[in-house]
Amino acid sequence: MGFLDYFRSERRASASVAKERLQVIVARERSGRGGPDYLPALQNEILEVIQRYTSVDDDAVKIQVERDGDCEVLEVNVTLPADH
Protein backbone atom coordinates (compact mmCIF):
# COMPACT_ATOMS: atom_id res chain seq x y z
CA MET A 1 0.00 0.00 0.00
CA GLY A 2 1.41 3.38 -0.96
CA PHE A 3 1.87 6.25 1.44
CA LEU A 4 -1.05 8.19 -0.03
CA ASP A 5 -3.35 5.19 -0.29
CA TYR A 6 -3.10 4.87 3.45
CA PHE A 7 -5.21 7.98 3.88
CA ARG A 8 -7.47 7.32 0.94
CA SER A 9 -8.70 3.85 1.63
CA GLU A 10 -11.43 3.41 4.16
CA ARG A 11 -12.64 0.19 2.65
CA ARG A 12 -11.98 -2.87 4.74
CA ALA A 13 -9.17 -5.02 3.48
CA SER A 14 -10.75 -7.69 1.31
CA ALA A 15 -8.66 -10.49 2.83
CA SER A 16 -10.33 -10.08 6.22
CA VAL A 17 -13.74 -10.25 4.57
CA ALA A 18 -12.64 -13.44 2.83
CA LYS A 19 -11.45 -14.93 6.09
CA GLU A 20 -14.70 -14.19 7.91
CA ARG A 21 -16.85 -15.59 5.11
CA LEU A 22 -14.72 -18.72 4.93
CA GLN A 23 -14.87 -19.34 8.66
CA VAL A 24 -18.67 -19.21 8.57
CA ILE A 25 -19.16 -21.44 5.53
CA VAL A 26 -16.50 -23.96 6.53
CA ALA A 27 -18.00 -24.31 10.02
CA ARG A 28 -21.44 -24.84 8.53
CA GLU A 29 -20.25 -27.42 6.03
CA ARG A 30 -18.26 -29.30 8.65
CA SER A 31 -21.29 -29.66 10.90
CA GLY A 32 -23.21 -31.45 8.14
CA ARG A 33 -20.30 -33.76 7.36
CA GLY A 34 -20.11 -37.41 8.23
CA GLY A 35 -23.87 -37.72 8.43
CA PRO A 36 -26.01 -39.62 5.94
CA ASP A 37 -26.46 -38.10 2.46
CA TYR A 38 -30.17 -37.50 2.96
CA LEU A 39 -29.58 -35.06 5.83
CA PRO A 40 -29.84 -31.80 3.81
CA ALA A 41 -33.09 -32.95 2.13
CA LEU A 42 -34.50 -34.01 5.50
CA GLN A 43 -33.56 -30.63 6.94
CA ASN A 44 -35.33 -28.81 4.10
CA GLU A 45 -38.50 -30.85 4.43
CA ILE A 46 -38.70 -30.35 8.18
CA LEU A 47 -38.27 -26.62 7.59
CA GLU A 48 -41.06 -26.64 4.99
CA VAL A 49 -43.42 -28.42 7.36
CA ILE A 50 -42.72 -25.99 10.19
CA GLN A 51 -43.12 -23.01 7.88
CA ARG A 52 -46.56 -24.31 6.95
CA TYR A 53 -47.67 -23.68 10.53
CA THR A 54 -45.63 -20.72 11.65
CA SER A 55 -43.19 -18.26 10.16
CA VAL A 56 -39.60 -19.10 10.98
CA ASP A 57 -36.35 -18.07 9.35
CA ASP A 58 -34.80 -20.29 6.68
CA ASP A 59 -31.97 -21.16 9.04
CA ALA A 60 -34.27 -22.00 11.95
CA VAL A 61 -33.73 -25.76 11.64
CA LYS A 62 -30.38 -27.20 12.69
CA ILE A 63 -29.86 -30.88 12.19
CA GLN A 64 -26.94 -33.17 12.91
CA VAL A 65 -26.01 -36.74 13.64
CA GLU A 66 -23.99 -37.41 16.76
CA ARG A 67 -22.19 -40.64 17.29
CA ASP A 68 -22.08 -42.05 20.78
CA GLY A 69 -20.38 -45.42 20.83
CA ASP A 70 -22.48 -47.79 18.71
CA CYS A 71 -25.44 -45.46 18.89
CA GLU A 72 -26.27 -42.67 16.43
CA VAL A 73 -28.42 -39.79 17.61
CA LEU A 74 -30.25 -37.56 15.16
CA GLU A 75 -30.46 -34.12 16.73
CA VAL A 76 -32.96 -31.60 15.37
CA ASN A 77 -33.06 -28.08 16.78
CA VAL A 78 -35.77 -25.65 15.77
CA THR A 79 -35.60 -22.00 16.74
CA LEU A 80 -39.01 -20.36 16.96
CA PRO A 81 -39.37 -16.60 16.66
CA ALA A 82 -39.29 -14.61 19.91
CA ASP A 83 -42.85 -13.26 19.68
CA HIS A 84 -44.34 -16.70 19.67
Place this chain on the structure above:
Amino acid sequence: MARIVVVTSGKGGVGKTTTSAAFGAGLARAGHRTVVVDFDVGLRNLDLIMGCERRVVYDFVNVIHGEANLNQALIRDKRVDNLAILPASQTRDKDALTQEGVEKVLEGLAEEFDYIVCDSPAGIERGAHLAMYYADDALVVTNPEVSSVRDSDRVLGLLSSKTRRAERGEDPVKEHLIVTRYSPSRVGKGEMLSVEDVCEILSINLLGVIPESTAVLNASNAGMPVILDEKSDAGQAYDDTVARFLGEKRDHRFLTDKKGLFSKLFGG
Protein backbone atom coordinates in the same frame (compact mmCIF):
# COMPACT_ATOMS: atom_id res chain seq x y z
CA MET B 1 7.44 -50.39 2.68
CA ALA B 2 6.43 -47.83 0.06
CA ARG B 3 4.69 -44.67 1.19
CA ILE B 4 1.75 -43.47 -0.88
CA VAL B 5 1.38 -39.68 -1.10
CA VAL B 6 -1.67 -38.15 -2.77
CA VAL B 7 -1.51 -34.62 -4.15
CA THR B 8 -5.04 -33.29 -4.00
CA SER B 9 -7.08 -30.07 -3.75
CA GLY B 10 -10.66 -30.39 -4.90
CA LYS B 11 -10.42 -27.28 -7.02
CA GLY B 12 -8.72 -27.37 -10.41
CA GLY B 13 -5.87 -25.18 -11.56
CA VAL B 14 -4.29 -24.61 -8.17
CA GLY B 15 -1.04 -26.46 -8.91
CA LYS B 16 -1.56 -30.16 -8.21
CA THR B 17 0.35 -31.40 -11.22
CA THR B 18 3.10 -28.78 -10.82
CA THR B 19 3.41 -29.88 -7.19
CA SER B 20 3.34 -33.60 -8.05
CA ALA B 21 6.14 -33.15 -10.60
CA ALA B 22 8.26 -30.97 -8.32
CA PHE B 23 7.67 -33.07 -5.23
CA GLY B 24 8.36 -36.35 -7.01
CA ALA B 25 11.55 -34.97 -8.55
CA GLY B 26 12.62 -33.64 -5.14
CA LEU B 27 12.12 -37.00 -3.43
CA ALA B 28 14.06 -38.75 -6.20
CA ARG B 29 16.86 -36.20 -6.02
CA ALA B 30 17.10 -36.91 -2.30
CA GLY B 31 17.83 -40.52 -3.22
CA HIS B 32 14.40 -42.09 -2.81
CA ARG B 33 13.05 -44.30 -5.56
CA THR B 34 9.95 -42.38 -6.61
CA VAL B 35 7.14 -42.83 -9.11
CA VAL B 36 4.55 -40.17 -9.92
CA VAL B 37 1.21 -41.59 -11.06
CA ASP B 38 -1.26 -39.53 -13.10
CA PHE B 39 -4.84 -40.34 -12.00
CA ASP B 40 -6.47 -37.82 -14.33
CA VAL B 41 -7.95 -40.27 -16.82
CA GLY B 42 -9.00 -38.52 -20.02
CA LEU B 43 -7.05 -35.36 -19.21
CA ARG B 44 -3.47 -36.59 -19.06
CA ASN B 45 -1.02 -33.77 -18.33
CA LEU B 46 1.65 -34.94 -15.94
CA ASP B 47 3.65 -36.27 -18.92
CA LEU B 48 3.67 -32.79 -20.45
CA ILE B 49 4.69 -31.05 -17.22
CA MET B 50 7.51 -33.56 -16.76
CA GLY B 51 8.58 -33.36 -20.39
CA CYS B 52 8.11 -36.99 -21.39
CA GLU B 53 4.91 -36.71 -23.46
CA ARG B 54 6.56 -38.16 -26.57
CA ARG B 55 7.74 -41.24 -24.72
CA VAL B 56 4.27 -42.43 -23.65
CA VAL B 57 3.50 -45.84 -25.15
CA TYR B 58 1.38 -47.60 -22.56
CA ASP B 59 -0.56 -46.09 -19.69
CA PHE B 60 -2.19 -46.78 -16.30
CA VAL B 61 -5.35 -48.29 -17.82
CA ASN B 62 -3.34 -50.55 -20.16
CA VAL B 63 -1.62 -51.98 -17.07
CA ILE B 64 -4.93 -52.47 -15.25
CA HIS B 65 -6.33 -54.32 -18.28
CA GLY B 66 -3.21 -56.45 -18.58
CA GLU B 67 -2.37 -55.06 -22.03
CA ALA B 68 1.07 -54.03 -20.79
CA ASN B 69 3.15 -54.71 -17.72
CA LEU B 70 4.36 -52.00 -15.35
CA ASN B 71 7.85 -51.90 -16.79
CA GLN B 72 6.50 -51.23 -20.26
CA ALA B 73 4.30 -48.39 -19.05
CA LEU B 74 6.73 -46.67 -16.67
CA ILE B 75 8.74 -43.80 -18.15
CA ARG B 76 12.11 -43.28 -16.48
CA ASP B 77 13.11 -39.63 -16.13
CA LYS B 78 16.25 -38.73 -18.08
CA ARG B 79 17.39 -35.92 -15.78
CA VAL B 80 16.82 -37.41 -12.33
CA ASP B 81 17.83 -40.91 -11.28
CA ASN B 82 15.27 -42.92 -9.30
CA LEU B 83 12.36 -41.03 -10.87
CA ALA B 84 9.63 -42.53 -13.05
CA ILE B 85 6.15 -41.60 -14.14
CA LEU B 86 3.08 -43.69 -14.89
CA PRO B 87 0.95 -41.71 -17.37
CA ALA B 88 -2.84 -41.58 -17.26
CA SER B 89 -4.90 -42.97 -20.08
CA GLN B 90 -6.59 -40.64 -22.56
CA THR B 91 -9.67 -42.85 -22.78
CA ARG B 92 -13.04 -41.18 -22.43
CA ASP B 93 -14.34 -44.10 -20.38
CA LYS B 94 -14.82 -42.61 -16.93
CA ASP B 95 -14.94 -46.04 -15.32
CA ALA B 96 -11.60 -47.16 -16.73
CA LEU B 97 -10.04 -47.03 -13.27
CA THR B 98 -11.35 -49.73 -10.96
CA GLN B 99 -10.58 -50.02 -7.29
CA GLU B 100 -9.14 -53.52 -7.68
CA GLY B 101 -7.11 -52.41 -10.69
CA VAL B 102 -5.65 -49.42 -8.87
CA GLU B 103 -4.82 -51.54 -5.83
CA LYS B 104 -3.03 -54.11 -7.99
CA VAL B 105 -0.98 -51.45 -9.78
CA LEU B 106 -0.03 -49.72 -6.51
CA GLU B 107 1.03 -53.07 -5.05
CA GLY B 108 3.22 -53.65 -8.08
CA LEU B 109 4.77 -50.19 -7.79
CA ALA B 110 5.37 -50.67 -4.05
CA GLU B 111 7.80 -53.49 -4.86
CA GLU B 112 10.07 -51.17 -6.81
CA PHE B 113 9.59 -47.71 -5.28
CA ASP B 114 9.93 -46.00 -1.89
CA TYR B 115 7.41 -43.26 -2.67
CA ILE B 116 4.33 -43.40 -4.86
CA VAL B 117 3.07 -39.86 -5.56
CA CYS B 118 -0.53 -39.88 -6.81
CA ASP B 119 -1.46 -36.80 -8.85
CA SER B 120 -5.21 -36.48 -8.27
CA PRO B 121 -7.62 -35.02 -10.80
CA ALA B 122 -9.71 -32.02 -9.73
CA GLY B 123 -13.16 -32.64 -8.31
CA ILE B 124 -14.35 -35.34 -5.95
CA GLU B 125 -15.39 -37.98 -8.49
CA ARG B 126 -14.03 -41.46 -9.06
CA GLY B 127 -10.49 -40.53 -10.14
CA ALA B 128 -10.00 -38.21 -7.18
CA HIS B 129 -11.48 -40.77 -4.81
CA LEU B 130 -9.20 -43.55 -6.06
CA ALA B 131 -6.14 -41.28 -5.99
CA MET B 132 -6.64 -40.65 -2.26
CA TYR B 133 -8.09 -44.01 -1.23
CA TYR B 134 -4.80 -45.83 -0.54
CA ALA B 135 -2.83 -42.79 0.65
CA ASP B 136 -0.62 -42.64 3.72
CA ASP B 137 0.05 -38.91 3.33
CA ALA B 138 -1.89 -36.16 1.59
CA LEU B 139 -0.49 -32.93 0.21
CA VAL B 140 -3.44 -30.54 0.10
CA VAL B 141 -2.61 -27.86 -2.47
CA THR B 142 -4.43 -24.58 -1.81
CA ASN B 143 -4.39 -21.09 -3.28
CA PRO B 144 -4.99 -18.23 -0.84
CA GLU B 145 -8.41 -17.65 -2.34
CA VAL B 146 -11.92 -18.42 -1.02
CA SER B 147 -13.06 -21.13 -3.43
CA SER B 148 -9.80 -23.03 -3.19
CA VAL B 149 -9.78 -22.96 0.62
CA ARG B 150 -13.37 -24.13 0.81
CA ASP B 151 -12.72 -27.00 -1.61
CA SER B 152 -9.62 -27.98 0.34
CA ASP B 153 -11.72 -28.22 3.48
CA ARG B 154 -14.14 -30.50 1.64
CA VAL B 155 -11.24 -32.69 0.54
CA LEU B 156 -9.96 -32.85 4.12
CA GLY B 157 -13.38 -34.20 5.11
CA LEU B 158 -13.08 -36.91 2.46
CA LEU B 159 -9.54 -37.80 3.54
CA SER B 160 -10.79 -38.45 7.05
CA SER B 161 -13.73 -40.61 5.98
CA LYS B 162 -13.38 -42.06 2.47
CA THR B 163 -9.89 -43.55 2.55
CA ARG B 164 -8.74 -47.08 3.29
CA ARG B 165 -7.08 -45.90 6.50
CA ALA B 166 -10.35 -44.31 7.65
CA GLU B 167 -12.46 -47.33 6.70
CA ARG B 168 -10.14 -49.72 8.50
CA GLY B 169 -9.89 -47.49 11.57
CA GLU B 170 -6.11 -47.22 11.17
CA ASP B 171 -4.03 -44.10 11.88
CA PRO B 172 -5.52 -41.31 9.76
CA VAL B 173 -3.96 -40.09 6.52
CA LYS B 174 -1.28 -37.51 7.41
CA GLU B 175 -2.41 -34.18 6.00
CA HIS B 176 0.03 -31.49 4.88
CA LEU B 177 -0.87 -28.05 3.54
CA ILE B 178 0.95 -26.57 0.57
CA VAL B 179 -0.07 -22.99 -0.23
CA THR B 180 0.74 -22.08 -3.83
CA ARG B 181 0.67 -18.84 -5.85
CA TYR B 182 1.39 -16.88 -2.68
CA SER B 183 2.01 -13.19 -3.06
CA PRO B 184 3.47 -11.63 0.12
CA SER B 185 3.05 -8.09 -1.25
CA ARG B 186 -0.68 -8.59 -1.77
CA VAL B 187 -0.96 -10.17 1.67
CA GLY B 188 0.76 -7.06 3.05
CA LYS B 189 -1.85 -4.88 1.39
CA GLY B 190 -4.66 -6.92 2.90
CA GLU B 191 -5.75 -8.15 -0.53
CA MET B 192 -4.89 -11.80 -0.06
CA LEU B 193 -5.46 -14.34 2.71
CA SER B 194 -2.26 -14.89 4.64
CA VAL B 195 -0.74 -18.31 5.25
CA GLU B 196 -1.75 -17.94 8.90
CA ASP B 197 -5.37 -17.32 7.87
CA VAL B 198 -5.44 -20.40 5.64
CA CYS B 199 -3.83 -22.58 8.32
CA GLU B 200 -6.30 -21.31 10.90
CA ILE B 201 -9.34 -22.01 8.73
CA LEU B 202 -8.22 -25.47 7.61
CA SER B 203 -6.42 -26.33 10.86
CA ILE B 204 -3.78 -28.54 9.28
CA ASN B 205 -0.02 -28.55 9.41
CA LEU B 206 1.76 -26.24 6.93
CA LEU B 207 4.38 -28.02 4.85
CA GLY B 208 5.29 -25.39 2.27
CA VAL B 209 4.51 -22.03 0.75
CA ILE B 210 5.24 -21.60 -2.95
CA PRO B 211 5.39 -17.96 -4.07
CA GLU B 212 3.64 -16.75 -7.21
CA SER B 213 6.48 -17.05 -9.69
CA THR B 214 7.24 -16.68 -13.36
CA ALA B 215 9.46 -19.74 -12.98
CA VAL B 216 6.43 -22.05 -12.79
CA LEU B 217 5.15 -21.21 -16.28
CA ASN B 218 8.68 -21.22 -17.67
CA ALA B 219 9.24 -24.69 -16.26
CA SER B 220 5.98 -26.07 -17.62
CA ASN B 221 6.72 -24.51 -21.02
CA ALA B 222 10.00 -26.42 -21.01
CA GLY B 223 8.57 -29.66 -19.57
CA MET B 224 10.79 -29.55 -16.52
CA PRO B 225 9.74 -29.93 -12.89
CA VAL B 226 10.20 -26.44 -11.42
CA ILE B 227 12.26 -27.81 -8.52
CA LEU B 228 15.07 -28.43 -11.01
CA ASP B 229 15.27 -24.67 -11.60
CA GLU B 230 17.41 -24.28 -8.52
CA LYS B 231 17.87 -20.53 -8.87
CA SER B 232 14.15 -19.79 -8.92
CA ASP B 233 12.12 -18.86 -5.84
CA ALA B 234 9.48 -21.49 -6.60
CA GLY B 235 12.14 -24.15 -7.14
CA GLN B 236 13.77 -23.34 -3.81
CA ALA B 237 10.40 -23.27 -2.06
CA TYR B 238 9.62 -26.76 -3.37
CA ASP B 239 13.08 -27.94 -2.32
CA ASP B 240 12.37 -26.70 1.23
CA THR B 241 8.96 -28.39 1.11
CA VAL B 242 10.44 -31.77 0.21
CA ALA B 243 13.15 -31.43 2.87
CA ARG B 244 10.53 -30.66 5.52
CA PHE B 245 8.48 -33.66 4.40
CA LEU B 246 11.58 -35.80 4.89
CA GLY B 247 11.95 -34.50 8.43
CA GLU B 248 14.41 -31.65 8.05
CA LYS B 249 13.74 -28.34 9.83
CA ARG B 250 13.77 -25.42 7.41
CA ASP B 251 12.44 -21.89 7.80
CA HIS B 252 9.85 -20.56 5.36
CA ARG B 253 11.84 -18.25 3.11
CA PHE B 254 9.16 -16.71 0.93
CA LEU B 255 6.63 -15.31 3.36
CA THR B 256 7.72 -11.69 3.18
CA ASP B 257 7.94 -9.16 0.45
CA LYS B 258 11.40 -8.71 -1.01
CA LYS B 259 10.69 -5.13 -1.98
CA GLY B 260 12.46 -2.39 -0.05
CA LEU B 261 11.00 0.19 2.25
CA PHE B 262 11.02 2.80 -0.49
CA SER B 263 8.61 1.01 -2.79
CA LYS B 264 6.46 0.00 0.15
CA LEU B 265 6.04 3.62 1.17
CA PHE B 266 5.41 5.04 -2.24
CA GLY B 267 3.60 2.14 -3.82
CA GLY B 268 4.93 0.41 -6.81
